[in-house]
Amino acid sequence: MNISAAGRYIDGTFGRGGHSRAILARLGPDGRLLAIDRDPAAVAFGRERFAGEPRLRLEQGVFADMERIARDLDWLGRVDGILLDLGVSSPQLDEPARGFSFLKDGPLDMRMDPQSGPSAAEWIAVASEREIASVLHELGEERFAGRIARAIVRARGESPITGTRRLAEVVAAANPAWEKDKHPATRSFQAIRIRVNEELQQLTDALQQSLRLLAAGGRLVVISFHSLEDRMVKRFMRDQARGDDLPRGLPVTADHLRPRMRLVGKATRPGAQEVLGNPRARSAVMRVAEMAA
Numbered sequence: 001m002n003i004s005a006a007g008r009y010i011d012g013t014f015g016r017g018g019h020s021r022a023i024l025a026r027l028g029p030d031g032r033l034l035a036i037d038r039d040p041a042a043v044a045f046g047r048e049r050f051a052g053e054p055r056l057r058l059e060q061g062v063f064a065d066m067e068r069i070a071r072d073l074d075w076l077g078r079v080d081g082i083l084l085d086l087g088v089s090s091p092q093l094d095e096p097a098r099g100f101s102f103l104k105d106g107p108l109d110m111r112m113d114p115q116s117g118p119s120a121a122e123w124i125a126v127a128s129e130r131e132i133a134s135v136l137h138e139l140g141e142e143r144f145a146g147r148i149a150r151a152i153v154r155a156r157g158e159s160p161i162t163g164t165r166r167l168a169e170v171v172a173a174a175n176p177a178w179e180k181d182k183h184p185a186t187r188s189f190q191a192i193r194i195r196v197n198e199e200l201q202q203l204t205d206a207l208q209q210s211l212r213l214l215a216a217g218g219r220l221v222v223i224s225f226h227s228l229e230d231r232m233v234k235r236f237m238r239d240q241a242r243g244d245d246l247p248r249g250l251p252v253t254a255d256h257l258r259p260r261m262r263l264v265g266k267a268t269r270p271g272a273q274e275v276l277g278n279p280r281a282r283s284a285v286m287r288v289a290e291m292a293a
Contacts, residue, residue: 001219002290006030007080010070010213012063012206013037015089017046023083024055031055034069038062038113038197039092060113063206070213079213084206087225088112088193090280100193102168102185108161110193120196121162129153139200139228140191148174148188164189190226203229207236211260214291219264223286230267230285237263237289264288 003009005028011020014037023033035058037043043060050056059069063084070076092098096106099120108121124132133149136142151174152161161167168185175184194200210220220237224230243259268286275282 001081001083001221002217003027004031004080007032008075008078009033009081009083010066010079011035011083012066013083013085013089014042014046014058015085016042017049019083019085020046020050020056024053027055029055032073033057034059034066034073034075036061036063036065036069038116039089040113040115042089063202063209066206067209067212076212078215079218080215081219081221082206082210082213083221083223084203085223086199086203086229093280096164099164100189102164102171102183102189105163105165108164108167110189110196112197117196117198120167120192121160123192123196124152124161124167125156135195136188136191138191139194140187141227142187142191144175144177147176150174194226194228200228200232203232207233211240211291216291216293218291220261220289220291221286222288223284225283225285230287233287234267237261237287240289259292261289261291264290 001009001023003023003026005026007027009023009032011023011033014020014035017035020033020035027033033056035046035056037046038061040060043058046058050058057073059065061069066082067076070079088100092112093100096104099106099109108119108124110120111117129149132152133145136148137145142148148171151170152167155161155166155170161170168183168189171185171188172183178184214220222233224233240261241259241263265288270281270284
């Protein structure tokens with residue numbers, strides 16, 4: 001993130017504050033950090049853990065709230081760095097009551113903000129077979145989406161699917177080809193979670209807002225754990241670094257294209273030692289882009 005001691009930064013996914021703590025450690029007394037998380041439990045934890053930290057402002061909200069909050073702070077076009085660590089956090093996965101994990105039985109919720117929108121159980125109860133299949137295929141890249149969707153609709157006709165274990169069992173029974181070292185419900189749970197939380201739309205909003213938030217030289221850093229998200233980030237950064245989309249064959253030079261960003265290095269993935277210490281990092285991909293002057 002190329003942090004400067006007096007800079008302004010946004011941590012768009014506070015979680016349990018690991019990245020925020022690292023940013024604050026590099027800031028001087030005049031530096032400022034805005035941290036956002038849609039999970040009220042994460043915000044409550046942060047306000048207790050970071051109580052008395054004058055350089056931190058912690059807000060509950062989604063990515064789309066970044067611009068509004070930054071406007072209140074008079075930060076539009078003045079932010080030196082934005083960090084987005086996408087996906088579900090470890091505390092959410094580890095708490096069965098949140099309904100994210102297929103390894104522990106709990107209510108089928110999956111909402112990052114339990115007070116906002118329908119739960120996974122409520123969505124599954126009313127979604128058509130076609131819609132479920134589409135979500136599993138498009139958001140989970142599940143090869144057997146149609147087969148699993150039919151099984152879910154058949155099972156809910158017998159009794160409502162309200163728990164994570166039952167959904168995992170239904171999906172596993174309908175999946176004819178289990179991937180090595182991967183639970184057969186992995187892709188389906190991931191897809192349903194992304195749909196329930198509208199994660200791809202939130203990411204789209206955040207990427208577009210970064211263009212209005214970042215100062216010249218400010219950096220956008222995104223850590224993805226899902227191939228769809230990573231492709232979105234890669235395409236966005238590439239397009240902004242390429243500049244205006246003009247018809248092919250026009251007699252223009254590179255400076256006429258007015259690129260908004262420049263790419264910083266290549267995609268970074270965790271090394272073997274990091275994965276050994278934190279297996280959940282194995283699919284992480286980090287990409288960095290910097291606003292043009």
